[in-house]
Amino acid sequence: MEIENVAEYLKNNGIKPSYQRVRVFEYLIKNKNHPSVNMVFKALLGEIPTLSKTTVYNTLKLFAEKNIVMVINIEDNETRYDADTSVHGHFKCEKCGELFDFGVNENELNFDKIENFQINQTHIYLKGICKNCKTN
Amino acid sequence: MEIENVAEYLKNNGIKPSYQRVRVFEYLIKNKNHPSVNMVFKALLGEIPTLSKTTVYNTLKLFAEKNIVMVINIEDNETRYDADTSVHGHFKCEKCGELFDFGVNENELNFDKIENFQINQTHIYLKGICKNCKTN
DNA sequence: ATTATTTTTGAAATCGTTACAAAATTACAA
DNA sequence: TTGTAATTTTGTAACGATTTCAAAAATAAT
DSSP, rough: OOSSSSSHHHHHHOOOOOHHHHHHHHHHHOOOOOOBBHHHHHHHHOOTOOOHHHHHHHHHHHHHHTTSSSEESSSSSEHHHHOSSSEEEEETTTTOOOOOEOOOGGGGOOTTOOOTTTEEEEEEEEEOOOOOHHHH | OOSSSSSHHHHHTOOOHHHHHHHHHHHHHHSSOOBHHHHHHHHHHHTTOOOOOOHHHHHHHHHHHHTTSSSESSSSSSOEESSSOSSSEEEETTTEEEEEEHHHHHGOOOOOOOOOOOEEEEEEEEEEEEEHHEEE
């Protein structure tokens, strides 16, 4: 998805585009590295010296409520965020720790036993060894 | 999977079958409710008054390392455990909070972009409204 | 301008989890 | 058995991610 005007995009999703919110969202779409709160906070603190970590928490929670970010719980200890809200999977390499995106064909998922359930969110997490770490 | 003798099963998986470990694993296979550490602890405390919560943590971590339980991170705040380690999905109802199992056909998952990755674990989490909560 | 509303901030509290050392239990050898 | 070593359990303290909360700052409305 192409987002030309972040402030406009936030507004269209019912979010008042404050300076901090715009900057956090810009970080997400520029750095597609599924950051944690701490990663966002530390990256932006250099440019926004008054930034509070609570603001990052508040902002990402708001984004999640408005469904413009995906909450990734592939790690047991810290939550990660992704501005790409389309259905796709995440692969975590157990060796290098990196998180990879991969495509998922929704139609091919046959979900037994939950017919007539209303699905709002789909999370697909794989863990293993990535191609780089396998050869090295 | 049928597990007739829990102690034997633990031993076969490289786990010394102490009393606490046997009781924790028995709880898991009798109560297929994907319990949290706290749920296991509170349920067993009545029968094992000296039980420590740390023991439940240690035990479940050991089970996970030996791959006889599945770690479920569908909730952001607390980890849940499942003695069924076969590939299957979990549906969390956003209304009643219940966790449902569902079947997944592994072969039908076409994972784009991660060819030549070694997959060790597959986690599929859905969130939405279960059939009961939709009608009520 | 003034006032009301919203947002940000930072410190304190919360809570799941882990670290650690002592106590209890089990395994092993004499 | 008995003593000793190794393993497991226990409970308290520490840790760290996240939330709470109230004050300060910024923004919007009258």
